[in-house]
Amino acid sequence: MTGPTASEVPPPTMAVKIISAGVAACVADAITFPLDTAKVRLQIQGECPTSTAPKYKGVLGTITTLVKTEGPVKLYSGLPAGFQRQISSASLRIGLYDTVQEYFTTGKESSLGNKISAGLTTGCVAVFIGQPTEVVKVRLQAQSHLYGPKPRYTGTYNAYRIIATTEGLTGLWKGTTPNLARNVIINCTELVTYDLMKEALVKNQILADDVPCHVVSAVIAGFCTTVLSSPVDVVKTRFVNSTPGQYPSVPNCAMTMFTKEGPSAFFKGLVPSFLRLGSWNVIMFVCFEQLKRELMKSRQTVDCAT
Template identity: 30%
Template sequence: MSDSKEPSALKSFLSGGIGGMCSTLVGHPIDLVKVRMQTQASGTKPAFNGTFDCLSQTFKREGVRGLYRGVSAPMTAIAPIYAVVFWGYDMGGRLTRKHYDMQPNEPMSLNMIMFAGGFSALPTTAIMAPSERIKCLLQVQANEIEKGGKPKYKGMVDCGVKLFREGGIRSVYKGTFATLIRDVPGSVAWFGAYEVVKRKLAEAQGKEPGELSPLNVLFAGGIGGVANWCVSIPPDVVKSRYQTAPEGMYKGLGDVASTLMKEEGPGAFFKGIGPAMIRAFPANAACFLGMELSRSLLGFMD
């Protein structure tokens, strides 16, 4: 976001939530494909030959509803998640300005922006981790149903309740550290790339970043999303495997990583990179555009 003027915390919170909902609506079908490809068991014939084969099979077997399998968890959590993301980003920015004794409207350097981006992942993980756990389980469950298995979970709430009954809050939050490992560097890249592209576009057009057209914001947001996933995909693979594995299968994240390397090689850490990259541009473009437009509409809150 443009840092020429420091927004109110409430405005950042609300506009971030709207941006997150836009991102989910656009990107969930491809996210489903990513998770299904990441969690295919090694040593067996792959169920899908690639991103578009997975997308095609899912649509043929399950229709549009199947493409949005597991969407209830992220849609329920996405507004508060992205609200906290952008709130956390602004809090990180306030901390850096205070540390360097800067004025509220003084533009931050790129290093400060990246710090604020990384900082935003810290409070967000408290909401993101259980949402990701439930979403991944619901998405992978559909593969088992196709093989003749019976669904274990009836939906988001049922999944959360059963996880809690089986292992308490620890089970619901399984994969929290993996989520943090993914999201801190990913958020650094996300906000950093977005701001770099916005500033370059504004400079080329002789404008302020806040004066850019929606098309420019879409482009900058898309590039930010691609940068995020370039950094995030290996820890995301580990997270998906760990969160969807039966209890006791892995001793920890290190065990997941070593098993992947031993059984499937280094390429395993980049499973799902195709759908992740395909999803990254439109979903994040929609997120930042939704956020920027809603911030403009909420201008009376300044």
């Protein structure tokens, strides 16, 4: 936000960035979660052996089929785990990005290498902390009562308990390797692209540092991120959702997909992925930027009052 008030607002603290990122990510998740569920269903389509399984076609087709066959509530299956994921993961990978970038910069002007290093660092930390929430979210989104075996879980905390007791604590970190690759790609592409676009638009006076600038930067970041992360995202979803022993390893999962379904399998759900990630980025970054400013304004008001 430009103008007199913008210059008066002090830079956000690390705590403000972390809180703003967590809240903004939860808001974005609540709005875009049906698209994420549609993406997961499209990504796992083709691995179910039963011919009675619903056939999903496109984003709207998948959402419509889910609503007709399993009810509208199914679109939000796994949302509590989604919120837990954003609070434990997105708050750190986004909220700590500027702070870590400053650490790598050490007084000099920030370079592309510093931005990428910051994205790699915060992305890795976020994955190891938030992986259990990712496993539960994906499994709840993927399971259906319409075909195959009885659904494995009745709810979020039931899923945590069953996974921990039947697969061990390591089961909650299943798929960490592909999710690490996915999150590193997403974090670096998403945050670095957004950072560079926002910087270029403001520096060249194309747009002011306000909502339109944040929206344009977020859409471009979302598109680049979706294309680059799709293959590892599909493999991650398949491997995380698999039953014990279905895939001996992540490479085996990828190879099975390639031999049975061809290269196009790695881009299943690409459209809902972009619709979800693009809209998620717009909502999250706009909320993130506004929350940071409002929190710092409130803090400044409190400081002045005292």
